Amino acid sequence: MVRRTGEATREEIRTAATHLFRERGFARTSVRDIAALASSNPALVIRHFGTKELLFLETMHLTIDDEPLFDVPMEQFGERFIEVLLADDDIRGVYLALVRGSNEPQIRTRLQDIHEKMFVGPVRARLAGPDADIRARLAAAVVGGLLYVLWVVGDEALVAAEPRELVVRYGALLQQVLTERH
Amino acid sequence: MVRRTGEATREEIRTAATHLFRERGFARTSVRDIAALASSNPALVIRHFGTKELLFLETMHLTIDDEPLFDVPMEQFGERFIEVLLADDDIRGVYLALVRGSNEPQIRTRLQDIHEKMFVGPVRARLAGPDADIRARLAAAVVGGLLYVLWVVGDEALVAAEPRELVVRYGALLQQVLTERH
DNA sequence: GTCTATAAAATGATAGAC
DNA sequence: GTCTATCATTTTATAGAC
Incomplete structure (x- = not known):
């Protein structure tokens, strides 16, 4: 067997880091916090990932399945796009961590x-x-403006609004922009 | 005379803080940096303003002259609004500092x-x-989406675009949203 | 009001034994 | 690979002389 026990530890650290960075962001998450949550120690975190920032970059990423997800008629694209973005629970945490950490050039590049x-x-x-x-x-x-207002600013009226209403209204708005009837 | 020399020092600290917070944000600006730029010392900064965060909140604010500035026909409001936002040099720094510092509850409230x-x-x-x-x-x-994309993300194609083109295109887009022709 | 000196705590990262 | 102990630095904030 090529597999070493270190692989499990590494994975636990990665999981802990993903959780904490999404929850608290880069600045408010310490290497010690990550080690504690992973039932490990700070030295091992650095040993496996080099620096805190490299660990951040390795865990904070997002992908989107474009083709399968948007297999809808073009006139429904606006609404569907907003719907998908707001439904995916992973997006919010990663997005917030990247925006708030964007003082760091590498994090901004990732954003x-x-x-x-x-x-x-x-x-x-x-x-x-x-x-x-x-x-x-x-x-x-x-x-981006919708995510910004909902998650970064936290416009209370919009956060409290029915998600479906947001999807319909902002979806229509986006659709209008894309269709661009003059 | 009631005026004390302390007022001048206080003002110098405020000016230095405003500059640095706009330039580097909350996290990357230390009380030492502010004191140095104000040709003062950390103790005085704290003595005058209590904490670094209180100083941040006292300096990072924005106002807008609504009535005089938007005294234009309603159908030009969209473009004019975008134009004013992008023309004001104060907005960018304060906005960025607030967004990136919004992990702190008080800063987020200010945002x-x-x-x-x-x-x-x-x-x-x-x-x-x-x-x-x-x-x-x-x-x-x-x-907010435009400011977010230009300043936080830094979409290179948009940042490099002719400002006038942005104002015209995004202004029309906003106008379309406000007018809402179905 | 001002400043030097320092406290007190937290941080990222490393050395070196096992 | 793992972990203890610790380095080295930086931070906000305070005490107390002038």
């Missing part, structure tokens, strides 16, 4: 990557024309 | 206040109907 792949990409794939890129980026700003 | 007064308020004042509040909040999310 850019995720923004590009999760927001800009899916939208641009559904637009055409010479200005498709900038239109997609502005539509992605609209999408 | 909520500013969001309410700067974004939700002006928009809602121009909407009517039973759903004016939620529509204003969703439109404010759209507005």
Whole structure:
């Protein structure tokens, strides 16, 4: 067997780090906290992952299944997109940790990557024309605005609103932007 | 004379703090840094302002002149609003510092206040109907989305774009959302 | 009001025994 | 691979002389 017992420890540390970074963010999570939750010790955390920041970058990532998830008619894309984003529980924690940690250049770069792949990409794939890129980026700003207001700012009226109402209203709004009837 | 020399020191500390908090944010600005820039010392900073966080809250605020600035026809409001937000140099630094520091409950509360007064308020004042509040909040999310994408994420294509093009395109987009032609 | 000196605590990371 | 002990630094905040 090639497998070593270290692999299990490594995985426990990774799990603990994922949990804590999502919950408290980068700055408020210490290497000691992670070690404690993983029933390990700080030295091992560093030994396995190098630095706290490398561990953060290794755990804080997001992916989106574009093709299968958005196999809906184009006129329902706006609503469906918002629905998927708000339904996925992983997104919120990772997103918040990245936004609040974005003072660190590496973390900000990760935020850019995720923004590009999760927001800009899916939208641009559904637009055409010479200005498709900038239109997609502005539509992605609209999408990001909802997550920002719900999760970073925490607009109390919107947080307390019926999720379905948010999906319908903001979905329609996004759709309107994408369709762009002048 | 009632004025004491302490007032000048206090003002220098306030100025230094404003500058550094805008430039580097809360976490990356130390009381020592502020004292050094103010040609003072850490003890005096604390003596005058209590804690670093109180000093942060005293310096990081924004106001908007609603009435005089938005004295334009309603159909130009969207573009004008975006134009004003992007033109004001104070906003960016304060906004970034608040977003990145929003792990701290007090800082997040301040962000909520500013969001309410700067974004939700002006928009809602121009909407009517039973759903004016939620529509204003969703439109404010759209507005926040642009600042978020430009300043927090730093979408390189948008940052590099002609400011005028952003104002025109995103202004039209916001206008469309406010006018809401179905 | 001002400042030097320092307290008190927390942090990321490392050395070296096992 | 693991862990104890600790280094080295940085932080906010305070005590007390002037």
